[in-house]
Amino acid sequence: MPTEFLNTTVTLEKFPGKGGWTYAPLTGFDRVSQTHFGMQKVSGWLDEVELPTATLMPMGQGRLFLPINAALRKQLGKQAGDAVHLRLFAADDAAAAAVSLLDFEECLADTPAALRTFRALAPAQQQSWVAWVAAAADEQQVLRVEKACVLLAQGATERPPRG
Structure with a gap:
């Protein structure tokens, strides 16, 4: 329970x-x-x-x-x-806590254009975006998701470089 x-x-x-x-x-x-x-x-x-x-x-x-x-x-x-x-x-x-594509898509759901762009990407590109968000320190992950929403809504297909 x-x-x-x-x-x-x-x-x-x-x-x-x-x-x-x-x-x-x-x-x-x-x-x-x-x-x-x-x-x-x-x-x-x-x-x-x-x-x-x-x-x-x-x-x-x-x-x-x-x-x-x-x-x-x-x-x-x-x-x-x-x-x-x-x-x-x-x-x-406890294994359910790992970040997933579904978690990232849920985050993008409030920005339909970003979600459409993300879903049109090849699986390797989708994983790259998720990995880019996950690689940030805890307090920076939210900022990266917000940036991803903006970039994907603008039609970006490549995630920003690490760093």
Whole structure:
């Protein structure tokens, strides 16, 4: 049985700029475990909506956030500035915390042009983008995903160089 590690109400926020994600900031709790790239797989509830699986992402300085995509916001009827009740459980399978193409596509979902460009890429190019994001330090991964959204929405096919 999964272990509950968070039961609280938070206010949804949005990263600034075009394509900025809406998210639930998570502070004031101990991380479930040290995981690959600082991401953590969880399940739980957001208000009355079940989250069968979700990925907490690093925000820097030991903080995490839960991305809230457009479909989930519509289901909740909420936007940035609205309060939501979170009840999260640690995922049973520690291996599920590894970053995947599906995780990256979920991040791109709020920028349809970026997602279309990404899905049109060859598998090796897709893996290159995911590896570029994953290679960054925890606090830089979010910035790389935001940059990827902008570049892919503009039609870029090659990821930026490492560094």
